[in-house]
Amino acid sequence: MVSHAHQGTTSSALTRLNVNAARSLGIPPAGYAHLPGLAPEHLDDDLCRPPALTSIRIAELATVHAPWTEVARVMTRQSGIGSLGVWDYLFTSAPTPLEGMRDASAYLGTVVDTGTDSVRMSEDGDEVTVSHLNEADLAHEAACAVRACALGLYQRRLGEAAQRTLVPVRVALAARTPARHDALTELYGTRTIEFEAPVSSITFRAADLNAPSPHAQPGLSGVLRRHAEQTLATAVPLRNWLDLFRAALASPHDGGAPTLSAVAGRMAVSTRTLQRRLDEHGTTWSNEVETVRREQITRLLHGTDLSIDAIAARSDYADARALRRAVQRWYDTTPAALRRTGRPHRGARAGLGDEPAEPVPGARR
Incomplete structure (x- = not known):
C-alpha cells in the first residue's frame, strides 16, 4: 500500500506544517528557506514529496530556539483538520474513531516517511493504545518533539472524529524527562505522562473510540481510501x-x-x-x-x-x-x-534505441 519509492520523503503538507511552526516560533526564514523542497512550486504542490531531511532540519532548528515540549505543542496546534490532506479525513469519515485510526494507520505513508515512522495499535480489554515509532536520525531534542507531536496529532484527530475532547488514560514518551512539561499537560489534557518510555504511546478508553462518529458518512471511507491510494500513486518524490x-x-x-x-x-x-x-x-x-x-x-x-x-x-x-x-x-x-x-510492446526500447530522437523543443538555449 506504501510505495518504497516514497521512502526518504514526506508529504508537502507535513513540510508546510513544519514551516508554519517555525514561523510561529519566530525562527528567521533565512535559517531554513534554502532547504530542498521549500521552493514555492514544490512546497505548494500537494503532488510533491520534499525530502524528509528538510522536515528533520526544521525540527532540529526549532528545538534550538525553544524547548522541545513547546515545539511539540506549537506543531500540533498548527495541524488543523485538513492541513494534512486526505489523511485527516480518514479519521472523521469512518463509522467510529477507532476505525478511522485504523484507516489512517494503513495510509500513514501519505504523510510521513514510512522508512523511519510507523504506528501500531493494540487493544487490551477496556483500553486502546496507539504507539508511534520514529527512527529518523534526529538530534535528541528534535526527536522528542516529533514523537510528542505525533501523539498529540492522533489525539486531536480522534477527538475531531468523536466531535468532543478525548482525554487519554495515559501518555508515554520515549523522551528524556524535561525540566517542565506544562506544554505537554496542556497539549494532552492530562498530567499522567510517563517519560523515558521505550516507545511513545497514547492510551484511550475503548468505549470512547468505539462510539459512533457523528459525521461519519456511509461509503465515504472507501472513497477516501481510494483517494489516498491515488495520492501515493501520483506523488513525485524529491529526494x-x-x-x-x-x-x-x-x-x-x-x-x-x-x-x-x-x-x-x-x-x-x-x-x-x-x-x-x-x-x-x-x-x-x-x-x-x-x-x-x-x-x-x-x-x-x-x-x-x-x-x-x-x-x-x-x-x-x-x-x-x-x-x-x-x-x-x-x-x-x-x-x-x-x-x-494498454501497455508498451514487450520489445519496447523506451527511447534507448539507436535512432536519433525527434528534435526537442527548448533543447537549446
Whole structure:
C-alpha cells in the first residue's frame, strides 16, 4: 500500500506544517528557506514529496530556539483538520474513531516517511493504545518533539472524529524527562505522562473510540481510501537534486513547452550550471525533456480518447506523423496498438534505441 519509492520523503503538507511552526516560533526564514523542497512550486504542490531531511532540519532548528515540549505543542496546534490532506479525513469519515485510526494507520505513508515512522495499535480489554515509532536520525531534542507531536496529532484527530475532547488514560514518551512539561499537560489534557518510555504511546478508553462518529458518512471511507491510494500513486518524490529538477521540468510552464532557461530560472542556477549538473547525474536536457514527453503521451493514449492529432498538438510535435515515429522508437509499436493493449510492446526500447530522437523543443538555449 506504501510505495518504497516514497521512502526518504514526506508529504508537502507535513513540510508546510513544519514551516508554519517555525514561523510561529519566530525562527528567521533565512535559517531554513534554502532547504530542498521549500521552493514555492514544490512546497505548494500537494503532488510533491520534499525530502524528509528538510522536515528533520526544521525540527532540529526549532528545538534550538525553544524547548522541545513547546515545539511539540506549537506543531500540533498548527495541524488543523485538513492541513494534512486526505489523511485527516480518514479519521472523521469512518463509522467510529477507532476505525478511522485504523484507516489512517494503513495510509500513514501519505504523510510521513514510512522508512523511519510507523504506528501500531493494540487493544487490551477496556483500553486502546496507539504507539508511534520514529527512527529518523534526529538530534535528541528534535526527536522528542516529533514523537510528542505525533501523539498529540492522533489525539486531536480522534477527538475531531468523536466531535468532543478525548482525554487519554495515559501518555508515554520515549523522551528524556524535561525540566517542565506544562506544554505537554496542556497539549494532552492530562498530567499522567510517563517519560523515558521505550516507545511513545497514547492510551484511550475503548468505549470512547468505539462510539459512533457523528459525521461519519456511509461509503465515504472507501472513497477516501481510494483517494489516498491515488495520492501515493501520483506523488513525485524529491529526494535529491535530480528529483527536484524533474519536478521543475514537469510542472506547468507559461507558454507551453519547458525551456532550458525557464527551468534554470526556477532552480535559481545558470543554464550552464544546470547542464553541468545533469551531466554529473548521467543525463542531458534533451533526454529529460524526451522522457517527460514520452510519459505524457503514454498517459494520454491510455487515459483519454483524444485523437492522435490532438495528442501530437498537446505534446508539441509538428504533426501526427512525428508522434507516430516517436512512439515507434520508444515502444516498437504504433500509437493505436499501444492504446489498444494498454501497455508498451514487450520489445519496447523506451527511447534507448539507436535512432536519433525527434528534435526537442527548448533543447537549446
